[in-house]
Structures are given as C-alpha cells and as structure tokens.
Amino acid sequence: MEESKKTRMVPVPSNSIIPERDLGKTPVIECSHLGIDFGGLRAVDDFNFTVGATEIAGLIGPNGAGKTTIFNLLTKVYTPTRGTFLLNGLDTSGKNTVQINKMGVARTFQNIRLFSDLSVEDNVKIGLHNTCKYSALTSILRLPGYWKKEKEAHDRAMELLSIFDMEKTAGWKAGSLPYGAQRRLEIVRALATQPKILLLDEPAAGMNPSETAELMDNIRYIRDEFKIAIMLIEHDMNLVMNVCEGIAVLNFGKIIAKGTPEEIKNNEAVIEAYIGRKKEKRDDS
Amino acid sequence: MSRKFKNYNKSSKFDFITYGVVIAAFIAVSLMSSQGILGRSHQGLLVPACCYIVMAISLNLTVGVLGELSLGHAGFMSVGAFTGIVVSMSLQSAVPFVPLRLGIAMLAAAVMAGIAGIIIGIPVLRLRGDYLAIVTLAFGEIIKDLINSLIVGVDSRGLHIIFNFRGNKSTADLHLLDGGTEIIKGAQGATGTEKIATFTAGFVLIMVSLIIVLNLVRSRTGRAVLAIRENRIAAEACGINLMKYKMTAFAISAAIAGAAGALYGLNYSNLVATKFDFNTSILILVFVVLGGLGNMLGSIIAAAVLYILPEALRGFADYRMLIYAIVLILVMLATNNAKLRGIFEKIIPRRKKGDA
Amino acid sequence: MEFLSYLISGISLGSVYAIIALGYTMVYGIAKMLNFAHGDVIMVGGYISFCVVAYLKLPGWLSVLAAVIICTVLGILIEGFAYKPLRKATSLAVLITAIGVSYLLQNAALLIWGAAPKVYTPIIEGTLKLAGGKLSVSYISILTVIVCVVIMIGLTIFTSRSKTGKAMRACSEDKDAAQLMGINVNRTISVTFAIGSALAAIAGVLLCSSYPTLVPTTGSMPGIKAFTAAVFGGIGSIPGAFLGGILLGVIESFAKAYISTQLSNSIVFAVLIIVLLVRPAGLLGKYVPEKV
Numbered sequence: 001m002e003e004s005k006k007t008r009m010v011p012v013p014s015n016s017i018i019p020e021r022d023l024g025k026t027p028v029i030e031c032s033h034l035g036i037d038f039g040g041l042r043a044v045d046d047f048n049f050t051v052g053a054t055e056i057a058g059l060i061g062p063n064g065a066g067k068t069t070i071f072n073l074l075t076k077v078y079t080p081t082r083g084t085f086l087l088n089g090l091d092t093s094g095k096n097t098v099q100i101n102k103m104g105v106a107r108t109f110q111n112i113r114l115f116s117d118l119s120v121e122d123n124v125k126i127g128l129h130n131t132c133k134y135s136a137l138t139s140i141l142r143l144p145g146y147w148k149k150e151k152e153a154h155d156r157a158m159e160l161l162s163i164f165d166m167e168k169t170a171g172w173k174a175g176s177l178p179y180g181a182q183r184r185l186e187i188v189r190a191l192a193t194q195p196k197i198l199l200l201d202e203p204a205a206g207m208n209p210s211e212t213a214e215l216m217d218n219i220r221y222i223r224d225e226f227k228i229a230i231m232l233i234e235h236d237m238n239l240v241m242n243v244c245e246g247i248a249v250l251n252f253g254k255i256i257a258k259g260t261p262e263e264i265k266n267n268e269a270v271i272e273a274y275i276g277r278k279k280e281k282r283d284d285s
Numbered sequence: 286m287s288r289k290f291k292n293y294n295k296s297s298k299f300d301f302i303t304y305g306v307v308i309a310a311f312i313a314v315s316l317m318s319s320q321g322i323l324g325r326s327h328q329g330l331l332v333p334a335c336c337y338i339v340m341a342i343s344l345n346l347t348v349g350v351l352g353e354l355s356l357g358h359a360g361f362m363s364v365g366a367f368t369g370i371v372v373s374m375s376l377q378s379a380v381p382f383v384p385l386r387l388g389i390a391m392l393a394a395a396v397m398a399g400i401a402g403i404i405i406g407i408p409v410l411r412l413r414g415d416y417l418a419i420v421t422l423a424f425g426e427i428i429k430d431l432i433n434s435l436i437v438g439v440d441s442r443g444l445h446i447i448f449n450f451r452g453n454k455s456t457a458d459l460h461l462l463d464g465g466t467e468i469i470k471g472a473q474g475a476t477g478t479e480k481i482a483t484f485t486a487g488f489v490l491i492m493v494s495l496i497i498v499l500n501l502v503r504s505r506t507g508r509a510v511l512a513i514r515e516n517r518i519a520a521e522a523c524g525i526n527l528m529k530y531k532m533t534a535f536a537i538s539a540a541i542a543g544a545a546g547a548l549y550g551l552n553y554s555n556l557v558a559t560k561f562d563f564n565t566s567i568l569i570l571v572f573v574v575l576g577g578l579g580n581m582l583g584s585i586i587a588a589a590v591l592y593i594l595p596e597a598l599r600g601f602a603d604y605r606m607l608i609y610a611i612v613l614i615l616v617m618l619a620t621n622n623a624k625l626r627g628i629f630e631k632i633i634p635r636r637k638k639g640d641a
Numbered sequence: 642m643e644f645l646s647y648l649i650s651g652i653s654l655g656s657v658y659a660i661i662a663l664g665y666t667m668v669y670g671i672a673k674m675l676n677f678a679h680g681d682v683i684m685v686g687g688y689i690s691f692c693v694v695a696y697l698k699l700p701g702w703l704s705v706l707a708a709v710i711i712c713t714v715l716g717i718l719i720e721g722f723a724y725k726p727l728r729k730a731t732s733l734a735v736l737i738t739a740i741g742v743s744y745l746l747q748n749a750a751l752l753i754w755g756a757a758p759k760v761y762t763p764i765i766e767g768t769l770k771l772a773g774g775k776l777s778v779s780y781i782s783i784l785t786v787i788v789c790v791v792i793m794i795g796l797t798i799f800t801s802r803s804k805t806g807k808a809m810r811a812c813s814e815d816k817d818a819a820q821l822m823g824i825n826v827n828r829t830i831s832v833t834f835a836i837g838s839a840l841a842a843i844a845g846v847l848l849c850s851s852y853p854t855l856v857p858t859t860g861s862m863p864g865i866k867a868f869t870a871a872v873f874g875g876i877g878s879i880p881g882a883f884l885g886g887i888l889l890g891v892i893e894s895f896a897k898a899y900i901s902t903q904l905s906n907s908i909v910f911a912v913l914i915i916v917l918l919v920r921p922a923g924l925l926g927k928y929v930p931e932k933v
Contacts, residue, residue, distance in 0.1 A: 068933070075522060077933050101524035109933070113522075115515035118508075126512045129505065130524045136533060139504030140497050146504065153505075193524055354733065408918050415675060416917055419872045422865070423910035430907040450901045472903075518933055563865065567677075567740055574737045603752055610744035614723055617738040621730035 009246060009260050014050045016258060017246050022052030026089040028104070028197045028229040033083035034073060035253075043069050044253045047083070051197065051246070056223055057231040058244030060264075062273060066253040067233045068110055071199050075107055076100045088196060102130055104196030108186040108203060110233075116175030120166065123174045123185055124157040127192025132156065160188045163225075164218060179206045184218075191222065198222070200232040204239050212236060216243050241265065249273065300499045303582040307495065310589075311488045318484075327596075328484075332552040334592045335487025336362075339545035341572040341584035342494045346538040348570065349578035350502055351531060352514030353410070354418040356566050357425025361539040362546035363561035364401045365394035367432055369547025370475045370556070374468045375439045383481050390481075391490065391547040398543020401428070402536040410531045425566055432558040433472050440465025474557030475550065482552035490548055491585070494541045498581060501537065510534045575616060642775050647898045648891065653782035653851065655890020656789035660844040661867030662874070662882035663796060664837030670813040670877035671833045674732060677739040678719060680864015681746035682838050686712045686845025687855050688754055691761050701764035708842040716838025717831055724834075725827065743861075750857040763850035781850045788847065792840065793883045800879065809833055813877065866893075866906075869913050875926020884924060 009017040018027060027050045034047040044066045051057045059067050072078045074085065076097045084093055087103050095103065106127075115123050125132075132153040138145045161167045164184040169177060174185060183203055190198055203219070204212045216239055223230055234240050240247065241261040249257040249264060251273040257264060264270055314331065317323050340362060347355045373390040380386040405424045412420055434449045438459040445459045449471045456467045469475045501507045509530045512520040521527060550556050572591055576583030594612075598605035661683060668676045686708040693704035723742050727735050765784055768777045800806035808829045811819040820826050848863060849855055866889060874885025889909055896908035922928040 072933055077518070097521040098524050098526050101522060107522055109519065109522075113516045113519035115512050115519065117515055118511055122508055122511070125505075126508050126520070126525070127523050129509055129512075132505070134505060136501060136504070136506040139506055140500045142500055149505070189523065348733070354736075408914060412917060412921055415669075415876065416872060416921060416923075418675070419869060420914055420917055423869065423913050426910050427907040430904050434903050450904055452901075452903055518931065571737055571740065574733055578733070606744060607748040607752065610741050610748055613741035614738055614745065617734055617741060618723070618726050621734040621738075622726045623729060 007245060012050050014048050016048065016050035017260070018050055018052030019055050019245050022054055025053040027051060027086075028053050028055075028088055029074065029085060029231070030089075031074075031083065031085040034070075034080050034085055035082040036069065036073060036078055037081045042253055044073065045082075047073075047255060049248050049255070049258070051229050051231055053196075053229055054223060054227055055229050055245050056219065056243050057229070058240045058247040059231060059233045059250060060235070060237075060240055060247060061250035061256075065250040067250055068201055069253075070250070071107055071201055071233065074100075074199060075105055101193055101195075104194075105199065106190035106193045106195035106197075107199035108183070108190055108201055110201040110205070112179075112182050112186060114174040114182055114185060114189075116173070118174060119170065120161070120172050120174050120177065120185055121154070121157050121170040123189050124160055124192050125153050127160075127189035128153050128156060129193070131192070131194050157192070160192055163191075163222065164188060180208075180211045183207065184215075187218075187222075191226065195228060197229040197231060200230060200234075202233055202235065204234055204236045212239055215239070219243050296503060299582075300503075303495060303499070303585070304492070306582060307488070307491055307585065315484070330593065330596060331484040332482045332487050333549060334589055335484065335491055336545045336549040336552075337569065337572065337592050338585050338588040339487075339490050339494050339548075340542055340569045341576065341588040342491070342498055342581055343538045343541035343545065344569050345573045345576070345579065345581060345584045346498050346501075346534055346541070348573050349580070349584075350498075350507070350514065351510050351534040351538075353531070353535075354415070354421075354570075355538075356418050356422035356563065356570065357428070358421075358538075358542055358569055359561040359563070359565035360405075360425035360428035361398040361401060361542035362549065362565070363428055363432055363558055365391075365398040365543030365546025366550030366556060366561070367435070367437075367469060367475065367546075367558070368397040368543065369394040370478050370550045371437055371439075371444070371468050373481060373547075373551055374466060374478065375444060377466075377479065384483075384486070387481050387483075387486055387548075387551065390551060391486075391544045394547030395540040395544040398546065399536050399540035401543075402539025403532065405539075406532050406535040410528065410535060422563060422566070425561075425563060429558050429562055432469075432561075433474075435469050435558075436467075436471050437469040438465055438467045472557070474555060474560075476555050478551065478554050478556065480552060480554055482548050487548060490544055494544070495581060497537065497541065501534075502579075506530065506533060571613065575613075575620075642772065643898075646776055646778075647894050649776075649778055649782060651891035651894030652887060653779075653785050653890070654894060655870075655887035656785045657844055657848050657851065657886075658863065658867045658870045658889050659789050659883045659886025660792055660840050660847070661863060662871040662886045663792060663879060664840040664844075665864075665868050666871040666874075666876055666879065666882040667796070667809070667833050668837045669871065671809055671830055672724065672735075674724070674735045674739065675868065676837075677736070677864070678742035678746060679837065679841055680860035680862075680867070681743050681750075682712050682716060682719075682841040682860070683845040683848060683863060684750060684855075684857060684860030685715060685746060686842030687761065687849040687859060688750060688759070689842070690764075690846045690849065691759050691855055694762055695759075701762075705764065705843065705846050708846055709839045712838045712842035712845075713835045716834040716841075719838075720831055720834040725830075747857045747861075754855075754857065756856065759855040761849040761853040761855050763853065764846060765850070779851075781847070785847045785851065788843065789883070789886075792843070793879065796836075796879050805829065805832055862906075866909065869910065872923055873913050873916055875920075875923030878923070878925045881923055881925035888924075 007019040007021060010020050010023060011017050014030060014032060029051040031047050031049045035045045036043050047070060059070060061067055073080050076095055092100060115126060132149055134145050134149045158167050161170060177185060204215055207215060219230060220243060244261060247259060247261060247264045248255050249270045256269045256273055257267045318328055344358045347353055369390040372393045373386055376386050409417055409420050436447045436449055436454060436456055436459060438445045438456060438461045440462040447454055447458055456470050509525045512525055513527055513530055572588040573584050576587030595605055595609055598608055601608060665679055689708040689711050690704040693699050693707045694701060719742055723738050724735060727738060763781050765780045768779045770777050800810055808824045811824055812826055812829050816826050870885035870889040871882045873889060874881030892912055893905050893909050896905040900908060
C-alpha cells in the first residue's frame with residue numbers, strides 16, 4: 001500500500017502521466033481527442049488521457065461534467081463523434097460493447113445494474129460468460145463438459161466473491177442485498193470477465209465511512225492481485241486522493257486539469273470548478 | 286455435498302419435482318383410461334392437452350425466461366402442424382411403422398418451426414417491449430394467411446406445393462398423378478389426415494421439452510438469456526451477445542412449439558389454418574402467465590387445468606365461457622393485487638422468480 | 642376512377658381505425674397497457690345502437706348518444722373493477738386481465754344477443770354521385786371521415802389546452818410526479834378510459850354502418866388493426882394514431898383491390914413490420930434510448 005503511494009508519476013507523450021513502473025508496458029487506455037456530441041451539445045470534447053497498465057486513475061468533476069459519458073464512450077455504449085482510443089495498443093473503432101468487453105474493459109454502473117432477480121452466484125457466473133465456455137447442446141444433453149465447467153464456474157465465482165467476503169451470500173437474490181453489497185457485487189461481476197481495466201462509476205456512493213475505507217483497500221488489493229488498471233469516477237475526495245495515482249478533472253466536457261493528487265488539490269482551476277471563485281461565493285451567500 | 290452447492294441443489298430439486306409430477310400424472314391418467322374411468326370424450330382431450338402443455342412450456346421460455354412478450358406463438362404451432370401432416374402423409378408408405386413416422390414428423394416440424402423462428406426472430410428481436418409484441422402478433426397472422434392459401438399434394442413424382450393467393454386455384458392445379466394424395470387444400474385445410482398421435486407420444490414430448498428447457502435454463506446459455514431479461518445493458522457489459530442468445534431462446538421455443546403443433550395436427554383428420562389464430566396465441570399466453578413466469582411446473586398445471594376447465598363446465602352450457610372469463614379476471618386480481626397477494630403468500634409461500 | 646373509389650373507401654375505413662386507435666393510444670399513453678378489451682367496447686357500442694333503433698324505434702342519432710353514454714359508463718366500470726386494482730402489477734398481468742375482460746364482453750354479448758348476426762341499419766343511407774355518376778361515395782363514408790377529423794382536432798386541443806388534458810399528459814409522462822403535483826391520477830385515468838370508450842362507441846356505430854353485420858366478435862379484428870395503426874403511427878401520439886389509422890385503411894383497401902383479398906391483412910401487417918424496422922417507435926413516435 002505504502003509502496004503504491006510512493007510510485008513516481010512520469011509524463012507520457014499524450015500530455016498525461018502514468019506510474020513509473022508501467023513505463024515499459026503498453027498503456028491499457030490511450031484516448032486521443034475523444035469527443036461526442038448530443039445534438040448540438042458537446043458532451044465530451046478533446047479528451048486526451050492515458051492509463052498505465054497497473055495504474056489506479058481517477059476521473060472527477062462536478063455533476064454533469066461528462067464523467068459517465070466518458071465511461072460510456074470507453075465501453076462503446078456511445079460511439080464517439082470524434083477521436084479514438086486504443087486498448088492495450090489496439091484500435092477500438094468499429095467495435096461494440098461486447099467486443100470491447102472481450103478486449104478487456106469491464107465496468108460498474110452509477111445506478112446499480114445487477115441481475116436483481118438472480119442469485120449472487122449467478123450474477124458472478126454471468127460475468128464468467130466468456131471465460132468459462134461450453135455450448136448450449138452440452139448443457140441440454142448434460143454432457144461431462146457441463147459438470148466440469150459448472151464446477152469450474154462455481155469455484156471461480158466463490159473465489160471472486162471471497163475478495164469482499166461475500167461467499168455466504170452466494171445463494172441470496174442479488175436484489176435483496178444491502179446497497180453497499182450490491183455495489184461490491186457489481187465489482188465482482190466485472191472482475192469475473194477478466195478485464196485489463198476496471199471502470200468503477202462512483203463505487204463508494206451510498207457507502208458509510210468504514211465501508212468506504214474498506215473499499216479503498218479492496219481497490220488496491222484488486223489492482224495488486226489481478227495486475228490490472230482501475231479507473232474510477234468518484235465524488236468522495238478522500239477516496240480519490242488516497243487511492244488514485246493519476247487524476248483528470250473534467251468540467252463541461254473538457255479536461256481542466258491532470259496530475260497527481262497533490263497537484264490536483266492545489267490547482268486553481270479545479271478549486272474554481274468545484275466551489276466557484278472565492279469572491280463570487282461570498283457574494284452569493 | 287458442501288454447503289456451497291445448496292442453492293444449486295435447491296433448483297435441481299425443483300426440477301425433479303417437475304419431472305416427478307409429470308410422470309405421476311401420466312401414470313395416473315393411463316391407469317384411469319385403461320380402467321375405463323375416462324370416457325371417450327375425455328380421452329379425446331388427452332393429446333390436445335399434452336400439446337397445449339408443451340406450447341405453454343415453449344412460450345414460457347420466450348416470455349418467462351427471455352422476458353419478451355410474444356403474441357403470435359400459435360404461428361409456430363401452425364407451421365409445425367402442417368409440416369408434420371405433410372411429412373407424415375408423404376411417408377405413409379415409406380415408413381409404415383407409426384411411432385417412428387410420428388417421431389420423424391415431429392422432428393421435421395421442430396426443424397421447420399425453428400427455421401421460421403430464426404427468420405422471424407431476425408426482425409422481431411431487434412424491437413423491444415410492446416413493439417415486439419405487436420410484431421409477433423403480425424407474424425402470427427401472416428403465417429395463418431400464408432398457410433391458409435397453401436395447397437399441397439404428393440404423388441409418385443414427389444411433393445407439389447402451390448400458393449393460392451388470389452383464390453383462383455384448387456387442388457386440381459396440383460396435377461397429381463393417379464394414386465397421389467391431396468394433403469392440404471387451401472382454406473379447407475388438411476383433410477383426411479391419418480390420425481397417428483397418441484397420449485404416450487404427448488407424454489414423451491412433454492418430458493423432452495422439459496428436459497431441453499430446464500437444462501438450458503440452468504446453464505451458461507440460460508444464464509445469459511436470464512441476464513438479458515434482467516438487465517440488457519449490464520448483460521452487454523458482461524460480454525453477452527444479445528442477439529445470439531435472444532435468437533437461441535426464441536428459435537428453441539419456436540422449435541418446441543413446432544413439435545407440439547405436429548402432434549396436434551396428427552390428432553385430427555381435419556385441420557384448418559385459422560385454428561392457429563391470435564386467440565390460440567392468447568390462450569397459451571394465459572396458461573403461461575397464470576402458471577407463473579419462468580415456472581415450468583406452473584405452466585404445465587395451468588395449461589392442463591385451464592384446458593380441461595371449459596370442458597368440465599360443459600354442464601353450464603352457454604355460461605361456461607363467461608364463467609371462464611370471470612375466473613380468469615378474478616385469478617389475475619387475486620394474484621396481482623398487493624393486498625390479496627399478501628394473504629395468499631401467508632398461506633402458500635411463493636417461489637423466487639430467479640429460481641425459474 | 643376505380644383507383645379513386647378504392648382510395649376513398651380506404652380513407653373511410655381508415656377513419657374508423659383512426660377513431661379506435663385514438664382511444665387505444667390515449668389509454669396506452671396513460672395506463673401503459675394494451676387494452677385488448679377496447680375492440681369489444683366497439684362491439685357493445687354497435688349492439689346498443691342497434692337495439693335502440695330496432696327495438697325502441699328511436700332515431701339513429703339518439704342511438705349514437707345512447708351507445709356513447711353506455712360505453713362510457715362501461716369503460717369506467719371496466720377500469721375501476723378490473724384495471725385499477727392492478728395499478729402496481731406487471732404489465733403482463735394487466736394484459737391478461739384485459740384479455741379476460743375481452744372474453745367476458747364477448748360472451749356476455751353472446752348470451753344477450755345470441756350468435757346469429759344482427760343486420761345493422763346504417764345511421765345515414767344513400768350515396769353521393771360524383772363525376773357524372775362514375776364515382777359514388779356513400780354518405781356514411783363522408784360522415785366517418787368528418788367525424789374522425791373533428792375528433793382528432795378536438796382531442797389535440799383538449800390534451801394541450803384543458804386542465805384535464807394537461808393532467809393526462811402529465812400522468813403519461815410520470816404518474817408519481819403528477820401525483821406529487823396534486824393531480825388525481827386515478828381520476829385522470831378514469832377520464833381517459835371514459836373518453837376512449839366513448840370514441841369506441843362512435844367507432845362502433847360508424848363501423849357497423851359501413852359493414853352492417855353485427856356479431857359478438859365484430860370488434861376483435863378492427864380492435865387489433867386499430868392497435869396496429871396506433872403502433873404504426875407511434876403509440877401514445879394523437880396525430881400518430883390518426884395518420885396510422887388512415888394509412889392502414891388505405892393500404893388494406895388497395896391490397897384487397899390490387900393484390901389479394903385473402904392476404905390483405907397479411908399485407909397490412911407486413912407493412913407494419915417494415916415500418917417498425919425502419920422506425921422502431923412508429924412514424925411519429927419518439928424513440929427514447931435507455932439512459933446508462
């Protein structure tokens with residue numbers, strides 16, 4: 001944990017910084033001039049950002065800044081109007097959500113999207129869809145492959161659930177879990193797809209301080225254990241400043257600052273975006 | 286086995302209960318009919334009851350498991366029925382062994398209905414919700430009209446098929462050789478079909494459909510289909526190809542309906558295409574909804590009871606369909622109104638929807 | 642000339658579909674349910690009008706009034722007894738209940754009026770000869786089209802100007818929010834059903850005047866087709882229902898005349914499928930993508 005905090009951030013060509021340890025590896029995400037318009041509105045414009053192979057990156061900004069839209073662009077829920085992004089150095093133009101997931105992007109959702117009527121275990125097993133494969137015919141005929149693969153899926157699901165100590169709830173209906181546990185289950189499900197980068201959309205929303213503290217440990221654990229990158233959107237500044245290595249601040253669809261937590265904390269433009277100019281603020285109140 | 290498998294075992298156990306109930310019912314009914322407890326008119330209901338049970342299982346796969354409302358399921362039954370009739374009548378001399386011929390006919394019917402399912406599924410499954418429902422209704426009606434104008438005959442040269450779109454053609458236009466058989470005669474439908482459907486075949490078909498559907502639901506494919514029902518966007522984010530799995534479920538559902546149709550068609554010497562209209566589709570949907578979405582045993586019981594009910598109400602003559610309608614409304618109100626449901630749940634604990 | 646007469650009969654038939662579709666679309670817009678019993682309310686309207694003329698020997702216009710009143714009451718009763726308790730239930734449960742109501746109405750009609758067809762006397766008879774007698778248009782066709790246009794315009798003004806109309810639109814957007822703004826949602830839904838049923842009664846009279854055979858299942862197919870028309874135009878949209886109805890009638894009329902009588906329904910449905918594939922929310926409907 002301490003070690004990750006000490007990591008030095010170094011600049012890369014796209015005007016971003018990545019952890020020094022990731023220098024030799026292909027960055028997991030490289031966005032260049034990514035943008036999308038909704039009608040006449042430029043929801044995201046000129047988004048340039050690089051995420052290192054094992055980096056924990058943060059995306060912050062006021063409400064409506066376009067953060068979730070960027071996740072939607074990175075998962076091809078929306079097709080970018082302009083620009084492109086590379087996944088592990090591979091071009092992503094013309095790919096759809098499913099292909100992007102197979103290329104290594106998994107995500108959670110701001111408004112939780114679990115398979116609420118299914119069991120917790122089944123939710124994770126659905127995440128294992130493309131890693132634990134067998135045909136429909138195998139399942140109808142209950143061939144030996146079915147039993148083998150189902151056992152494999154079950155074991156793997158339990159293993160993943162154990163990250164958050166959730167094995168005991170495996171048989172529960174996902175929708176009946178407490179809010180915090182639902183958010184954690186979404187992370188487990190996303191991890192099950194064997195991603196190279198995990199996009200977390202407000203993972204701490206609705207969690208109490210002790211749950212948030214635990215989540216921070218979990219996020220670092222996931223990165224260290226699975227050797228993947230994590231990019232998160234979060235309003236909890238304590239979490240962002242503690243776990244993120246590189247941060248981009250978004251306002252009105254544009255990046256207004258990029259840097260390490262320390263740099264962001266002291267950035268004039270960021271302070272202005274969040275709380276307005278000091279003088280005006282006094283006038284208002 | 287360890288505690289970890291508890292949940293899995295629970296759903297498996299319910300599957301075995303389903304199989305058990307079907308087998309027990311088959312044995313009971315067979316005994317009753319061999320002991321002469323069942324009258325002739327009741328015996329005549331057995332095969333169609335089996336067909337409707339299979340239809341309900343099949344539609345439950347589309348509506349309950351996949352979560353898409355289909356209002357044209359009778360169309361697939363119709364494709365199956367007339368395919369089955371044509372195959373069976375054409376093979377009359379080639380395959381004299383009746384059970385084998387029935388099996389071939391049902392298999393061919395399943396294949397044809399499955400193909401129809403894929404062709405219809407391509408446009409239909411791109412739509413959502415009520416739009417999807419209305420398009421399935423439209424396809425059901427189109428199938429009905431097409432088969433209604435179909436004229437088919439067989440002779441020593443093979444199968445002859447013509448479409449009577451303008452109402453100016455008849456079986457004479459088939460130009461059959463001597464000894465040929467007219468199988469389907471346009472709006473008159475199939476006449477003179479050899480009745481080869483049996484209750485045992487119906488039982489086997491129910492069991493096979495159940496095995497296919499239940500085994501599918503509790504597998505990787507089934508979970509993918511359920512995931513699409515539960516949350517389309519999250520399913521896609523998990524790398525599930527929506528179209529592929531929607532299509533798999535829809536085509537299997539159509540194929541099973543086709544087999545049921547073949548059995549149904551081969552149970553009557555006369556059959557017209559208008560039998561498989563919108564009302565038949567609705568009838569099957571009622572079985573599925575009353576039996577419980579995703580609950581196969583529920584579908585089976587609902588189909589059996591509701592198919593027999595109007596017959597049991599024969600004593601009420603003219604009032605029977607009125608009573609049926611009132612019962613239907615009251616049951617829907619009783620099971621779906623929060624207050625009334627609370628009372629019911631205390632008496633009968635309901636199963637979770639996810640256990641399917 | 643032949644073409645013109647097919648076109649006119651298509652527009653006339655389409656106007657009937659449009660009136661039914663307007664009722665369908667309003668009910669769908671607010672209650673988000675496929676009211677399969679709507680077609681059977683048409684049939685009830687037809688029978689009421691028939692009885693008033695045949696047994697009470699009253700004039701045709703009075704029979705329309707009676708049909709409208711009785712169907713309106715019927716609509717409110719159906720909504721209150723069968724649909725209101727299911728406000729929180731799944732749409733499928735409501736659909737099956739609607740089917741139950743449809744069976745109920747059909748079988749009640751069967752008991753009351755019997756299975757033998759009743760021959761309906763059109764409320765207006767006679768035809769208008771045009772182009773030196775080469776083109777004849779029945780007065781009922783003209784009346785149907787006029788009534789349809791008047792209803793469409795009336796409903797548009799009603800929903801955009803009147804307080805109740807605005808409440809309807811609010812409820813169809815978001816019932817909970819509407820309730821918080823002090824709108825009586827249950828009352829608004831009842832009013833919608835009342836209007837829809839009144840329209841169905843008018844449609845019933847016009848339909849039976851053009852096609853004078855009246856049986857308990859008279860309303861089923863026009864009901865389904867009108868629903869198709871509503872989807873065709875974009876369900877929930879009043880101009881959409883109007884446009885969808887007219888187009889459907891014209892397509893059906895031409896299909897019968899030029900392609901095949903047997904396949905006319907199929908052709909109508911095929912056009913619907915093609916339209917929905919190109920425009921998944923119908924001609925005038927708004928496609929709202931799900932927010933992620």
